[in-house]
Structure formats: structure tokens, C-alpha cells
Amino acid sequence: MHHRSRSPRLLGVAIAAVLGLGLGVPSGTAAPAADTDPVPGLVAGSDTDAPQLVTGLAERAAGATPADAARAHLAAHRDRYRVDPAQLVETGTERAADGRRTVRFAQRHGGIPVFGAAYLVHLTGEGDAQRVESVGGKYFTGLTAPTAQSVPDEALRRLALGSVEDPAAREGATAEDHGLVVLPGGTGRLARHFTVRGTDAAAWGAKAREVFVDATTGQVALAHDVRAPYRAEGPAAAATGAAAGLEPATGTAPDVHGNPVRVNLGRLPDGTYQLTDLTRPATITVYDAQGREELDFRGKMPADARPAASPTPDFPASAAATGAANAQLNAAAVDDFYRDRLGRQGIDGRNGPITAVVNVTSFGEPYRNAAWDGRKMVYGGGSAKEYPFAVALDVAGHEMTHGVVENTAGLVLRGQSGALDEAIADYFGNAIEVTAGGLSMDDPRAALLGESLCRTGTPESCADRRLDDRRSTVDDYIGVAADIDSSGVHLNSTIVGGALWDIRRALDPLTADRLVYRALTEYLTPLDGFVDARNAVLAAGRSMGLGRAQLRTVAGAFDAHGIKEGWQRRIGVDSRVLLGDIPSGLIAPDVANGRWVAATSEHGFGGNLGVLAGTVAGSAGPVALSPVDGRSHGWPATDGTTAAWVAQGAIAGGAWGSEVLARPIDGGPVRSLRRGSNQMVFDVRVSGGTVAFRVNDFTTHRTLPALSLNGAPAVEIPLPDGHDATDLTLRGGLLGWTETWSAGERTVYAPTVYSIATGKVVAQYVLDGATATRADQTRLAGDRLLWVETPEDRSKGGSIRSGAVDGSGVTDLLTGTAADRRDITGLTVSDRAVTFGHAFRWPGGAVKNAELPKLWQLPLAGGTPERVSCNRGGQYAPVADRGTRVLWLDATAGRTDLVVRERAAGTC
Known part of the structure; x- marks a missing residue:
């Protein structure tokens, strides 16, 4: 998609594993030596026994058709490929101009499609003279996921719609059902696939959303934006x-x-x-x-x-x-x-x-x-x-190339695979314009995309992107969450696009065009990332008969842009990783007294989520807290002694629902605190023997707080009719929330404190409707209740306010101004400090790492905020421990990790 100025507002599930299923050939920091072969002979797969790529073959493969020959070759070498031909369904055979054939197979598990799984066999010759030249792609071994759905269709559809958190985007949205699919990784995960479309163009743009809901637990397993499918x-x-x-x-x-x-x-x-x-x-x-x-x-x-x-x-x-x-x-x-x-x-x-x-x-x-x-x-x-x-011819070429990609590699519009889609569209869009216009590759306009659109201004100032911006993975990769540009598909495209453009400058342009096209049509598969693209182009070059020097030139172009195995590890960070590759950036961790809990999956988005516990010092764990019972376990909380979380899936009688579970963090029996069908549970909180959470009942359409005392079954706290609770917080014997209700055409927001001992509200700060503000993110700290206020008209930045728990008054810890138009997210407090996420609202245009959410900290009594970490990427879902220690989910290194810092970094 051509990208002018866009900051998508839809929230998605940050599945970092989608971006990293492939494993590239190891590379050093220098270009390949003159006497080495830059084309990998074997690239191992990730989370599978099947190789990602095998090149340099010349093995006879007899068969009446290319597909028959390819299938026979895989069957004859099961020890090499670990592929079961019975699970493969031919999806097409691409015939190149030189007669080469590429047979594409899709993988099925129990007859159900495996998302993104495509295995390719490349053949030369005809009839009995056919020979296999290379094999590769993504085939997932070890899948044992169930093939029978247990959650009702209508419940899954509602959950797919509910995955769109922006009310404006969700209003009037529809969910088109595409049936069951298995999400790969580990044992796999059975999900139902929906395409969600909205009617609010400002929220959706020219996009739809693909949502995959676990068909046995009802949890949204994967969501990513796509170009709106044609109807x-x-x-x-x-x-x-x-x-x-x-x-x-x-x-x-x-x-x-x-x-x-x-x-x-x-x-x-x-x-x-x-x-x-x-x-x-x-x-x-x-x-x-x-x-x-x-x-x-x-x-x-x-x-x-x-x-x-x-x-x-x-x-x-x-x-x-x-x-x-x-x-x-x-x-x-x-x-x-x-x-x-x-x-x-x-x-x-x-x-x-x-x-x-x-x-x-x-x-x-x-x-x-x-x-x-x-x-x-x-x-x-x-x-x-x-x-x-x-x-603009380059814009037309870019858009039509997206159609070519969809009909060949089918790259998923998310993260690295989506950035690769955009990079290929940029490459061919510019190559088409340069070729048609007879421009030299050295012409300053050659690398510009969209430079002819503006009625005034220079081509350089008008261009939307340029392929000679010299960006590299280590220096320039923009680490964003899933709700921004589908995890950076436009933001990071010129890293790969620049490498491809350098190849076109170094080689004969026609050779380069055929090389990139062959890599696209014959080697790339839907979930491929940057290193996979490097290997695909090099393998395509070998199949075209490029010489060793040319192949070294190609490898050198990728090296210059940092596209080599392990590039994510070379991005500098000042935080310490506690748990790597968290599959969802929306499910916050928790920490107390040096003990943390987090929801993750052993195999990316394949397999149910489970709750792990560990120590900040790393002296213990991580260990599994949640049972392996076919359900998905997430939304954890802890006070350092007890952990509580939500299990979603089949409950008593086989119905689908949610259950709140708790157990000692050091091990012990799992207790059930609340079980119910047709409802969702949020905001689990733990303090001493008390566990609190919010219950969203699909039948009553109410969201109410609930309490479990000393392991007893949870009881809901009644609120006045029409009132709902959000943003639960628990500390000692006090429970807090933001209470909301309708007053005419406006929504009233009221940060509220509730005494568990007396069962009564002891403080409620009703916002003045004349100021047109909204409140959220209530947090208890000592004898104060903190919350964030944001102007509805967004005329100034958010403020952090503090009210006494007895209702005696309000003070401001941080005041928003028109000059500092910040969005405050992820407010969290300790006994000494207030930490919050701070993102400036950029007015469109290029998104930079500096503008992504960063964590700031100030004393609990107020003061000047300091940066918690100088990590350059997005920082999400912070949770405070004792003193100034903070844990958060960090997207700097091209994936989402649970990380920690003991104190603020100060000025970055």
C-alpha cells in the first residue's frame, strides 16, 4: 500500500512470533570472503524439524506432472525434509520463462489449513528428465492441535469484533467467517478466521482486519491488518x-x-x-x-x-x-x-x-x-x-505489485513480512518508472517514490519514500507495537527496499529485476522476514546462474543494510531481558517484591498461553504456574506471594467461559475463585488474601467489580443501574476504579475508592462535565488514588492527578499543556515513584523511534519526570515494583521482550 500519512488507530494482538518463524544463514559482520559461497546450502527452520531452505541439488525426480515429481521427491527424502506428503495440497505451479517450475504446496493438519505454511520445490527439465534444484519454505512439524471446535460460532464472532478496542472503529463492524485454521508453532493452535470490516473510514482507512480466535478457548490468538479484501x-x-x-x-x-x-x-x-x-x-x-x-x-x-x-x-x-x-x-x-x-x-x-x-x-x-x-x-x-x-507511474507500479505479491508469495501484512511486501512494491514501482522514463540509476530522482505527485516543491521534498536512505536494521529499525502501521510495515520497508535498490545499482538492472522477481515468485512464503528475503534472493541468483562475484555483491548489499542472521541481538538496549519473545504486547505482566508473572506461549502464537513466574534477580524460574488443561491462561497479577489469572476455554458441562484461578507463586494447589459462561474477566489484582477483578457479562452488558476474600468464591460489588467500572486497582483494604455512567449525551467519569472492610465507597471524584475531560488508569498508592485525565478535544496533553482516599482533596502530579500534547498510557505506581508511558501525538507523517511510547518516572510526591530507559523502540505495559524498579514490554529489538530496569536512566 502506498503510505502518505497514516497512524492506524486499530488495536491488535502483538504476535511477534509471526515475524520470526524463519531462521537465516549465519553471517559475520563483514561481506563474504572471496573464496566462500555466499548462497546457503542449508538453512534450518525455526520451531520445526523441516529445513527453511536446501539449495545446490540436482536430483532426478520422475513424475507425470511437476507436482507429482515434487511430491515423490519429498516422499523419497523424508529423512532430509521431515515433511509428510500426505499433509501437502498443491496450490499452484509457477512456470518461469526459462522453463523452470516452482511447485507450491500448502500444509494441512487434519484437513485444516495451517496458517502461512507453504513448502516449495523447484524443478528443471521435463518429463523423466526432471530434476529438483532446491526445496524450502515453512512446513511445521509436531502439530497435534485439536481439529474440533468447542466454542460456539456466534461467541467466536463476537470475540473477533470485540478485538477492535476503538469504539469508533468497532461501531457497525462486521465479521466475515472463513472457517477453521491451525496457527503454527509447537503443537499448533486451532482458531477460527474472521475478516473484520468497519464503516468508520477515519478509523479503518483502506484496510480490514484479519482476526483469528482460538476455537477451544475463545481467546484472540492473532490479529493483523490487511488491504480490504475485494467484494x-x-x-x-x-x-x-x-x-x-x-x-x-x-x-x-x-x-x-x-x-x-x-x-x-x-x-x-x-x-x-x-x-x-x-x-x-x-x-x-x-x-x-x-x-x-x-x-x-x-x-x-x-x-x-x-x-x-x-x-x-x-x-x-x-x-x-x-x-x-x-x-x-x-x-x-x-x-x-x-x-x-x-x-x-x-x-x-x-x-x-x-x-x-x-x-x-x-x-x-x-x-x-x-x-x-x-x-x-x-x-x-x-x-x-x-x-x-x-x-504517478511509480505509485501505480507499487499498488499493482501488491497484487502480484498477493498472487505469489502472499506475504502477511504485518511486521517484517509486511515490510518486505512494501519493500518489493517500492522496488518494482520505482524500477517500472525508471525503465519507462529511461532514467539512469544514478539519477537523483530514481530512488524517489511519489516525487511527481506535488504541484509545487522539489521532487525530494515531495517524495513519500526514497530507496537510497541508507537505513539498516541495527541503526534504524523502528520497534513498534501492532497498533502502529501493522508493526511497522511502511516504517521499516526501506531497510529491505534499500538493499534491493543497491543490488539494482550494482548489477545490470534487467538482471536485478529478474532476480527480485524470481525470489518473490519462487522462493518467498507468507511469513518470511528480512533474513529469509536475503536467502531467497541469493538462492534465486544461484538458480539464474549468477557468478560468484555477482552473488557476493548481492550478499554485500544485504550486509550493508544489516540484514543478516542475528541482527536483532545487535541493537543496543539498556534494559535486562527477563523473558524473551512475548507473543502479545496487550497482556501486561505484573510484579511485586521482586517476583514477576507474565503470560506467554512456548511457541509464539501456536499453543495456548500459559502463566509463568520468575524472579527479577533471575535466581528462580521462570516456572509454569497455570495448568496445562487445554485452556488459555493470561492476564496475571501478583502481590509477590500469590498469583491470580484468567483461564479461558471449556468450563463445567463443556460450555465456554472464563475462570479466575489463584495459587501460591512458589507452588501449591490451584484455587477457583470465579467461573462463568458468556462473560469475560479483566483487571485481575492481588493484595494479601484479596483478589479483585472486573466481570463483563455478555448477557447483562454490565461491567462490575468482584472480590474474593481469603480464597472464598468471588462476589460482585453492585453499582447503581447504568454504572460500570473500569481500571481496577487494589492495595491493602482499598479497591479503586473509574466509574462511568451516561448523563444526557456525555459520559461521566468518576475515580472511586471503595473500602473492602465497610463495603462502602469512601471517596469519589466526579469530573466536571464542563471541562470535557475523561479519566482512566486509576492506581492506589499509600493514602492517595492516582488517575489520568485527558481532554476530550485533545487540545492539550494528559494530566496525572491524585486524590486522597478519604475524598478530602485533589492535587496535580503532572499537568498537561497545549505545548506538551502527550498521551499518557500505562500508569503504574510504587511506594516511591510514579511511572507512565508517554507518547507525543504526531500530526501524521513519518513515525520515528523517538515518538513512540517511552517510559518516564517521577517521585510519588511530584517532581520532574525522567526517562526510565533509553531503549529507542516502543515501551509498553509498565508495572512498578519496589522503589524505582520497573518492568515493561519492550519492542526495540524487533520483537517484544519482558525487561527490567532498577532505576531511571535520566536524560537520554
């Missing part, structure tokens, strides 16, 4: 070409600069003309949205949509404002590049029709973007500052 909504989607009675014709239409250009048209039976090119193997049709909302075309084609049309073969001058002629010419140029230069038959490889929509808007304002939605290009209609987005 035809009427005959317009097919009303092109001969089916619509069109006859080929030619005419003229003005480009965006008003110059008449020759276009190919379709003549309708009534004598009018539409912008449909029938002269090509892949028919090209351009639709004019006539200023309609981008939302109307996102992932669908409205039934009343029509191609750009004219009563005569010469379109009027007014058509220049839409960019329709540019859209047709650029689509033809991209199709020619792939067809003539790389031998590809259209975007889908089967000469399927090519469709573009121009002249869309967004809420009545210019739509400053272009997007591929799974079937077509959608272009913004321009503004006083920018031409219609269809004008």
Missing part, C-alpha cells in the same frame, strides 16, 4: 469487455496536465465510449468515482459504479481533473513491464482484468493516498497541493 456488489464488477457488448476503439483524453493523450476505449452499443482498453490480454478498465467516498469503494465495487465515459471518443478537458487517462496509461505501462520484461501474464498471472478507480474523496476532503484493495487500484482525486494520485 463485488453488483453487475458493475463484471461489466467490462465483451460481456458488456463493447467494441474496441481509440480516442483521446486529457492527462492531469491537460495534454491530450491517445487512449484505448470500449464503444458501447448506444454509441458512447468508456475508458476500457480491450486491446491487451488483460483488459484495463478505469472507473470514475465522481468524488464519492473512498469508503464506498474500499474492498468492493458498488453496483452503480461506472467506468469513466464520454459521448464521443475524445474526452472533454474536464476529465483532466480525475487522472483517468493517467490511470489507464500507467496500468498499461506496469502490465507491459511485467509481461515483456519478466514474462508475467498480468497481475494475477492469468491475464485477469485490471481495474482502477480514480477521483475518490474522504469525508468530503481530498483522499491523499492510493491503495490496492485485493482486486483493484483506488486513487485519490488530488487537491490544491497534489495532483490526482493516478499521475
Whole structure:
């Protein structure tokens, strides 16, 4: 997707393991020596016995078809590949221009698709002379996940919708059910796959969300954004070409600069003309949205949509404002590049029709973007500052290349695999423009993407990205959580895109284009990351017959951008890792008195979550606290002696539900404190013999606090009708929460203190509705209740306020100002310090590590905040221990780790 200025607001589940299932060939810090082979002969797989890549083969493989030969080869060498051919389903055979065939297999477990699992076999020759040249991909051994769903369909659908935490995004959203899938890793995880679409374009943009809900526990196991899958909504989607009675014709239409250009048209039976090119193997049709909302075309084609049309073969001058002629010419140029230069038959490889929509808007304002939605290009209609987005050939090439990626490697739009998708789209978008324009690779404009869009300004100032920015993994990787740019798919794309562009500068451009295309179509699989891309390009180079010196040049380009095995370990951090590769950045850990608890999975997103406990000193653990009972265990809390958490899955009688469990942190019997169906539990808290939590009941639609005293069954605390509780906090004999209720058209927020001994509210600070603020993140510390206040109009930054637990008054610990427009997240307190996450609200544009959430700390009595850590990436879900010690989830190193610091770093 072309990325202008976007900061996605949808929250997702941060599954770092999706980004790291592949294992690259080890590399040193220097380029390969002259006498070494830079192409790996064997790359081991990660979390599987099957290799990621085996090259240098020349083994005979007989079979009536390439698929038969490939399957026979895998069966004959099960000791080498550890692949069960019975689990493989052929998904297609790609034939290269030189006759090579790539057979793609998808993996099934008990007949159910395994997410992202694709194994590839490359063959040369024909018939009995066929030989296997290389084998690789991602095939997951050891899968024993159940194949029978236990949570009802409707409950899973509601949970998929509920995974979208932004109310504006969730309003009116729908969940399309795609059936069961097995998430790989370890023994695997049975999940139901939904595509969630929303109606709020500001929240969703040109995206949908793929959500995978555990079919045995009801937990959201994986969620990632995608380009909105295409849905035809009427005959317009097919009303092109001969089916619509069109006859080929030619005419003229003005480009965006008003110059008449020759276009190919379709003549309708009534004598009018539409912008449909029938002269090509892949028919090209351009639709004019006539200023309609981008939302109307996102992932669908409205039934009343029509191609750009004219009563005569010469379109009027007014058509220049839409960019329709540019859209047709650029689509033809991209199709020619792939067809003539790389031998590809259209975007889908089967000469399927090519469709573009121009002249869309967004809420009545210019739509400053272009997007591929799974079937077509959608272009913004321009503004006083920018031409219609269809004008830029590199943008058109970028969007159409997304279609090529979807029909070949199918890279998942998340983290490293998503950044690789964007990098390949950038590479070919620029390569197409440079080739068509006859530019030298040394031309300053060659590496710029979107430089021709602006009506004013220099190409450099107008360009959205540039492929010669010299970014590397170790120095420049932006560590973000899943809710920002799908874990950085645009933010980190030029790291790989720059390496590919350097290869194009160093080699003959045609050779480089064929090399990258072969790597994409014959070697890459959906979950591949940066190092996998390096290995794929090198393996493709060997298969093309590149010489040793050329291959060393390719390897050197990846080295220069830090794309080598183990790059994540070379990013400097000042924190200490307690637990690596946490699969979810949304499930906070907890700590007390030097003992921590966290929810994780032994095998990334494959396998249920379990609760582990360890010591900050590292002298014990981590040890498993939760039982292995087929359920998912998470949302843990501890006071250093007792741990409590939530188990989701089958409960008594086989119904699905939630259960609150507790046990001594040093081991002992597991106690059940609350069990119920058709409900969710949040905000588990522990203090002494008391366990508190919130219960969200799907039947009553109420969210109420509940208490368990000394191991007794939990009892809900009643609230007035229409009142709900959020942000639970527990310390000693006091329980706190933010109470909310509706008063007319506004929501009232009231930080509240409740005495467990008396069973009464002892303090409640009702926010003044005239100030239009909201409160959340209530935390008890000593004799004070702390909370965060944020202006609804976001005119200034958030404030941290403190109220006495007896209701006697409020003081400010940190006051938000218009100059310091910060978002405060993850408030946590100890006996001495207040720690909080602080992210500036950037006004669009490039996201930098410096702008991601960072942790700050100030004394409990107030003072000047200091940085907790100088780690450059995102810092999330902090929890305070004694004194100034803080644990948090850190995304700096390209994954999410549980880390600790004993004291604030101060100034970074």
C-alpha cells in the first residue's frame, strides 16, 4: 500500500512470533570472503524439524506432472525434509520463462489449513528428465492441535469484533467467517478466521482486519491488518469487455496536465465510449468515482459504479481533473513491464482484468493516498497541493505489485513480512518508472517514490519514500507495537527496499529485476522476514546462474543494510531481558517484591498461553504456574506471594467461559475463585488474601467489580443501574476504579475508592462535565488514588492527578499543556515513584523511534519526570515494583521482550 500519512488507530494482538518463524544463514559482520559461497546450502527452520531452505541439488525426480515429481521427491527424502506428503495440497505451479517450475504446496493438519505454511520445490527439465534444484519454505512439524471446535460460532464472532478496542472503529463492524485454521508453532493452535470490516473510514482507512480466535478457548490468538479484501456488489464488477457488448476503439483524453493523450476505449452499443482498453490480454478498465467516498469503494465495487465515459471518443478537458487517462496509461505501462520484461501474464498471472478507480474523496476532503484493495487500484482525486494520485507511474507500479505479491508469495501484512511486501512494491514501482522514463540509476530522482505527485516543491521534498536512505536494521529499525502501521510495515520497508535498490545499482538492472522477481515468485512464503528475503534472493541468483562475484555483491548489499542472521541481538538496549519473545504486547505482566508473572506461549502464537513466574534477580524460574488443561491462561497479577489469572476455554458441562484461578507463586494447589459462561474477566489484582477483578457479562452488558476474600468464591460489588467500572486497582483494604455512567449525551467519569472492610465507597471524584475531560488508569498508592485525565478535544496533553482516599482533596502530579500534547498510557505506581508511558501525538507523517511510547518516572510526591530507559523502540505495559524498579514490554529489538530496569536512566 502506498503510505502518505497514516497512524492506524486499530488495536491488535502483538504476535511477534509471526515475524520470526524463519531462521537465516549465519553471517559475520563483514561481506563474504572471496573464496566462500555466499548462497546457503542449508538453512534450518525455526520451531520445526523441516529445513527453511536446501539449495545446490540436482536430483532426478520422475513424475507425470511437476507436482507429482515434487511430491515423490519429498516422499523419497523424508529423512532430509521431515515433511509428510500426505499433509501437502498443491496450490499452484509457477512456470518461469526459462522453463523452470516452482511447485507450491500448502500444509494441512487434519484437513485444516495451517496458517502461512507453504513448502516449495523447484524443478528443471521435463518429463523423466526432471530434476529438483532446491526445496524450502515453512512446513511445521509436531502439530497435534485439536481439529474440533468447542466454542460456539456466534461467541467466536463476537470475540473477533470485540478485538477492535476503538469504539469508533468497532461501531457497525462486521465479521466475515472463513472457517477453521491451525496457527503454527509447537503443537499448533486451532482458531477460527474472521475478516473484520468497519464503516468508520477515519478509523479503518483502506484496510480490514484479519482476526483469528482460538476455537477451544475463545481467546484472540492473532490479529493483523490487511488491504480490504475485494467484494463485488453488483453487475458493475463484471461489466467490462465483451460481456458488456463493447467494441474496441481509440480516442483521446486529457492527462492531469491537460495534454491530450491517445487512449484505448470500449464503444458501447448506444454509441458512447468508456475508458476500457480491450486491446491487451488483460483488459484495463478505469472507473470514475465522481468524488464519492473512498469508503464506498474500499474492498468492493458498488453496483452503480461506472467506468469513466464520454459521448464521443475524445474526452472533454474536464476529465483532466480525475487522472483517468493517467490511470489507464500507467496500468498499461506496469502490465507491459511485467509481461515483456519478466514474462508475467498480468497481475494475477492469468491475464485477469485490471481495474482502477480514480477521483475518490474522504469525508468530503481530498483522499491523499492510493491503495490496492485485493482486486483493484483506488486513487485519490488530488487537491490544491497534489495532483490526482493516478499521475504517478511509480505509485501505480507499487499498488499493482501488491497484487502480484498477493498472487505469489502472499506475504502477511504485518511486521517484517509486511515490510518486505512494501519493500518489493517500492522496488518494482520505482524500477517500472525508471525503465519507462529511461532514467539512469544514478539519477537523483530514481530512488524517489511519489516525487511527481506535488504541484509545487522539489521532487525530494515531495517524495513519500526514497530507496537510497541508507537505513539498516541495527541503526534504524523502528520497534513498534501492532497498533502502529501493522508493526511497522511502511516504517521499516526501506531497510529491505534499500538493499534491493543497491543490488539494482550494482548489477545490470534487467538482471536485478529478474532476480527480485524470481525470489518473490519462487522462493518467498507468507511469513518470511528480512533474513529469509536475503536467502531467497541469493538462492534465486544461484538458480539464474549468477557468478560468484555477482552473488557476493548481492550478499554485500544485504550486509550493508544489516540484514543478516542475528541482527536483532545487535541493537543496543539498556534494559535486562527477563523473558524473551512475548507473543502479545496487550497482556501486561505484573510484579511485586521482586517476583514477576507474565503470560506467554512456548511457541509464539501456536499453543495456548500459559502463566509463568520468575524472579527479577533471575535466581528462580521462570516456572509454569497455570495448568496445562487445554485452556488459555493470561492476564496475571501478583502481590509477590500469590498469583491470580484468567483461564479461558471449556468450563463445567463443556460450555465456554472464563475462570479466575489463584495459587501460591512458589507452588501449591490451584484455587477457583470465579467461573462463568458468556462473560469475560479483566483487571485481575492481588493484595494479601484479596483478589479483585472486573466481570463483563455478555448477557447483562454490565461491567462490575468482584472480590474474593481469603480464597472464598468471588462476589460482585453492585453499582447503581447504568454504572460500570473500569481500571481496577487494589492495595491493602482499598479497591479503586473509574466509574462511568451516561448523563444526557456525555459520559461521566468518576475515580472511586471503595473500602473492602465497610463495603462502602469512601471517596469519589466526579469530573466536571464542563471541562470535557475523561479519566482512566486509576492506581492506589499509600493514602492517595492516582488517575489520568485527558481532554476530550485533545487540545492539550494528559494530566496525572491524585486524590486522597478519604475524598478530602485533589492535587496535580503532572499537568498537561497545549505545548506538551502527550498521551499518557500505562500508569503504574510504587511506594516511591510514579511511572507512565508517554507518547507525543504526531500530526501524521513519518513515525520515528523517538515518538513512540517511552517510559518516564517521577517521585510519588511530584517532581520532574525522567526517562526510565533509553531503549529507542516502543515501551509498553509498565508495572512498578519496589522503589524505582520497573518492568515493561519492550519492542526495540524487533520483537517484544519482558525487561527490567532498577532505576531511571535520566536524560537520554
